[in-house]
Amino acid sequence: MAVTASLVKELRELTGAGxxxxxxxxxxxxxxxxxAQDWLREKGIASAQKKQGRIAAEGLSSVVVDGNRAVVVELNSETDFVAKNEMFLELVxxxxxxxxxxxxxxxxxxxxxxxxxxxxGDSVVDATATIGEKITLRRFTVVEKQDDEQFGSYxxxxxxxxxLVVVKGGDAELAKDMAMQVASMNPQYTSREDVPQDVIDHERGIQIEIVNNDPSLASKPEKVIAGIIEGRISKSLQDISLLDQIFFKDGSSKVSQILKAANASVVTFVRFAVGEGIEKREENFAEEVAKAAQI
Incomplete structure (x- = not known):
């Protein structure tokens, strides 16, 4: 019997195999x-489909730079052990x-x-079948730079x-420092001016609630209370704005001061932390061992 594209599609939908x-x-x-389904099962390939319902919140992220283009990717697995697997590393x-x-x-x-x-996609499915865990390409961000700009990655x-950071001006060391700053301090925005108004309003609402529930501030004048609230909002914005953050290397200068001294600026940045935003399943290890013993 001739193997048609429709048959291949049908089998793929049934098994999840490549x-x-x-x-x-x-x-x-x-x-x-x-x-053919039995053939795939015997080869351990069709088992990949059964793993699609599992949670893959571990894995690795990576940065690849090629000329004026770079990418940050995140490839997920179910456990941290798989992230050290040679096949997984090669797939990344x-x-x-x-x-x-x-x-x-x-x-x-x-x-x-x-x-x-x-x-x-087929390579990911094949890795799922071979390694024995659900593997997913979760996300990626491609970044382009100009000739007078440089990438910093960490x-x-x-x-x-x-x-990954794009820096205009400065040198390679500064660009890498900015990438390390982003990795370690997790800014959400480049500058305070980039923070959306709804984010500021949300923070103001939180701080007003905190102040209203603080009995030690009950007798303070409204002007003082307003100053406290604005001061706390400013501190919060400093924490999430790259240029306002304290530079990790010296612990005293602001990032904006370091960039100004080097006549440089940050154009954009990307930060991936593996599994962020994924609701991880909580497992009881003792229960898992007991279940395994009954199989």
Whole structure:
């Protein structure tokens, strides 16, 4: 029986296996979809589908720079152990290199990129089947710079946090320092002027509530209370604004002062912390061991 594209698509939807693996399975079973499912199971490939419901909140992030283009990527796994697996590490490199070279528009386009005869999506599914954990390409950000600008990058703890900064002026050391600042201090915005008004209003509401519930401030004049509130808002904005943060290397100067001294400025930055924003499943280790003993 001829192996058609529709058969490959059907088998892929049933098993979650890669397109090339589905084609091989159908060829090996003369186009019999049911037998092809068994073939994939026997090869350990179809098991990838069963892992799609699991939570993948571990893994690695990475920065790849290629000329005036760079990318920050995050590839997730279920456990931290897999993040040290050679196949996983190689997949992180492949994903980063492919994206920075081909510059896909979004995640779907990235997963459709052809690399070594298969798509990145198929490579991720294959890794899931081979490694035995759910693997996902969660996100990426491509950044372009001008010829008179430079990239600074920093990867912390082997990829648990990755930071990329575009700096105009200064030198390579300053650019890397800015990336380290972003990685360690986690600013949300470049400057205080970039903070949206709704974020400021939200912070003001929090500080007003705190002050109203502080009995030690009950007898203070309204002008004093207003000053306290604005002072706390200012401190909060300092914490989330890169230029207002204290420079991590000396503990006293503001980042804006360091940049001014070098006649430099930060154009943009990206920071990925692996698993941020993902609700991790809480596991009871003793219960897991007990369950395993019953299998």
């Amino acid at each position: 397109m090339l693996d589905c084609k091989k399975a159908l060829e090996a079973t003369d186009g019999d979809v049911k037998a 490199k492949t994903v980063g290199n492919s994206i920075v070279e081909q510059n896909p528009a979004d995640l779907d386009a990235a997963l459709a990129l052809e690399v070594n005869g298969k798509t990145l 990867v912390h703890m082997g990829g648990k946090i990755s930071a």
